Amino acid sequence: MALTPKSDGSGATGDESLGIEAFQAVDRIREALSGQLSGGVSPGSLMMAxxxxxxxxxxAPGKQMELGVKAGRKWQRLMAHLMASAMDPQAAPVITPLPGDRRFAGEAWAKPPFSWMSQAFLLQQQWLHxxxxxxxxxxKHHEDVVSFAAKQILxxxxxxxxxxxxxxxxxRTWxxxxxxxxxxxxxWLQxxxxxxxxxxxxxxxxxxxGRDVxxxxxKVIFRNHLIELIQYxxxxxxxxPEPVLIVPAWIMKYYILDLSPENSLIRWLVAQGHTVFAISWRNPGAEDRDLTLEDYRRLGVMAALDEITRLMPDQKIxxxxxxxxxxxxxIAAAAMAGKGDARLASLTLLAAQVDFAEPGELALFIDPSQLHLLESMMWNRGYLSADQMAGAFQLLRSNDLIWSRMVRDYMxxxxxxxxDLMAWNADSTRMPYRMHAEYLRRLYLNNELSSGRFTAGGKTVLLQNIRVPIFAVGTERDHVAPWKSVYKIHQFTDCExxxxxxxxxxxAGIVSPPGHPRRRYRLATRAHDDALLPPETWVEANPATEGSWWTPWQAWLAARSGAPAAPPAMGNALADAPGTYVFQR
Structure with a gap:
């Protein structure tokens, strides 16, 4: 890329500044090459931890002595189990796997000699913790990183x-x-x-x-450089009368919410009598490297809202x-509220965070060293590609996405x-260099949004200015947006x-159509002046209901909508759904 002269903050300009940028480019190139070899994980971050x-x-000699004592006790427990199971193969285990760990769930693992192996491994895992x-x-961050790395090795x-x-x-081999x-x-070869x-x-x-999902x-009724807006x-x-606008994540294709007909939230909403619009994001290339987070707000959310308002000028959304x-x-809703823009009827947030103080396991990959490496990799290519992201997400769920697959497919x-969900997961998109760097630094690392320091449109946006009712959904086993983090929306808004x-x-928790087996949800509404419960207390106070959260959400939307009327006119069609951006590779 071309280097343009600028000030480096010390008063240097012109050729002197250009020279400084050239030195920085050398560091970027070296870091990008390092990232290619390390799979996108910062060696510096691991080393510091x-x-x-x-x-x-x-x-810490006291900690060392404690570990020695615990190792001795675990060894005694293992020996006791070995002797007990030698006399009675049905002897009870001395340790059970952690919740969600199904590696040793088969009956054969309960009998010697395999029970000895699983018990020894689980005790070792506990001691390593x-x-x-x-x-x-x-x-705390270094502790989490070391613990995570040790678990991967074990x-x-x-x-x-x-x-x-x-x-x-x-x-099976026999x-x-x-x-x-x-x-x-x-x-494996395939x-x-x-x-x-x-x-x-x-x-x-x-x-x-367009054929199966x-x-x-x-129809696509609006298109700019960043989005296609689909009206269903x-x-x-x-x-x-109030339309529903769906803003999906741009890290993947939008049709996570329009999978097979039986799994499509969009189709289901339309069938319930809602006028639905959805954004389909462009799959950016190297030429889009300088797109910003503000561009995504302005050309994405705000452009879609403007087009819907043009079609339905008297309706809130x-x-x-x-x-x-x-x-x-x-961010867009807070910016609108700050300017007195009252076009929103409600706000629904699906597995979405506004506070990143506790972002879950993804925090393992968020620190200055890791972000410097990611930024250098994106600087080199102009974007963050799917293969650069896949390693981190797979490591977060290594038992499910790596080891269990290895056993099933290769052994x-x-x-x-x-x-359909697996196929959608393989249909990934890229993220522009500048936008993603801003997103990670301003939100994940600096947590500017919830702390009242985030700017949009040149002005600071405050979540507390949002006055429309909010419906927020968290999922119990979310490793990307942990539900307790999603629950924090209560703390940063002054509305229902x-x-x-x-x-x-x-x-899978979001794609949960009615009739899907083994689905449940908890639900409660807090008025803006009600006391806020801690998340653990909230769970105890709200028992689980069998079924899909889609049903109470649709009822919530309907209760905040006007009386049903004739459908609005369709916008000028540029293409049939799902449009053209969804096919970009």
Whole structure:
């Protein structure tokens, strides 16, 4: 890229400043190359965390003695279990896996010698947790990083990941004469070839947008450099007069909310008598490197609102944002409120955070060293690509996304059937260099939004200015936007907030149509002057209800809408839904 002269903050301009930028470019290039070798994880961040932990552990003889005592006790418990199970194979275990860890759930793991292996591993895992936690003097972030890294290393050695110590793999190998390993080898080769060719996983072709998913009828009625705005065709004789605008995250394609017809939130909303609009984001390239977060607000949310207002000038709008789209929508709503713009009827935030003090496991990858590496990688290419993001997200759920897949696909010789959500997950997008750097620094690292320091349109935006009712949804097993962080919307707004906590994770918990088995949710509304409950107390006070959160949300929207009337006219059609941006690669 071209380097333009500018001041470096010390009064230097012209050629002197250009020279300084050239030196900075050298550092950027080196860091970008380092990131390619490290899979996007900052070695400096890991090293600082390790040194902090190792130094303080070395200076803590009391902690060392404690670890020695605990190691001895765990060894005694393991020996007691070995002797008890030698006499009674059904002897009770001395330790059980953590919630959500199903590696040792099979019956064969409860019998010797495999029970010995699993018990030894779980005790070692527990002791390693003691080793990496509560070391006096270690910062919380470094403690989390060291603990996370230690867990990843230990998981490599889990008996479930070894074909000779996994009883299910041993049984399958014996039953098939080893053909499962042959099939697993073929699966591995196929995956490697697809990765080299940069092809999507096998089976994705059965879920093509516009044919199998994203098939809700509609028209693209507006297009600019950043978005296509889709208006969906009404299917009921009357509709609620206030339209619904959906702002999805730009990290993935918009049709997470318009998957197969039976899993489509958009189709379901239309069937309930709502006029629905949705933003489909552009998949940016290197030429879009200088797009900013403000561009996404202005050319995205505000442009969509302006077009809807042009079509329906007398109607307020129910605005709905998902994940990053919800955060951006919160910024836009606060900026609108600060200017007296009263076009919003309500605000719905799906798995979206406005406070990033506790962003969950993603915080492991958010510190100055890590952000410098990511910024350098984006500076080099102009964007952050899917392959640069995939490693971090897979590590956060390594048991589900890495090791369990390795066992199933490569040892058992099986393939999990592709579904619409998995296919959507493989259809990723890029993020512009400048926008994503701003997003990570201003929101994740500096937490400017909830602290009242975030600016949009040249003015500081305050969430407390939002006066429309809010419906917020958190999911119980969300590793991207933990529900307790989503729940904090109560603390930063002075309006009525209805909060729903639903089962599932960041994606599956949101895509939860009525009739889906094993779904539940908790729901409560807090008036703006009611006392705020801590999240744990809130859970105890609101029992779970079986079913989908979609149903009470739609009732909430309807209660804040006018009497049903004839559907509005469709805007001028530029293309049929799902439009053109969704096909950009």
């Amino acid at each position: 390790y040194v902090d932990w190792a130094f303080h552990l070395a200076q 003691n080793v990496t936690h509560e070391v006096p003097g270690v910062t 998981d490599v050695c889990a008996p479930s990941n070894n074909p000779f110590t996994n009883p299910e793999v041993v049984a 039953a098939t004469g080893g053909m499962n390993l042959v099939k697993g080898w073929q699966n 995956d490697v070839v697809r990765q080299i060719r940069q092809e999507p996983p096998e089976g994705v072709e059965a879920f093509t947008p 994203a098939v809700t009828p509609g 065709t009404p299917t009921t004789e009357t509709v609620h 129910h605005a709905t944002g998902y994940c990053l789209g919800g955060t951006l929508l919160s 058992m010789g099986e393939r999990t059937a592709m579904n 907030v209805t909060f729903a906590l639903t089962s599932g994770g960041h994606n």
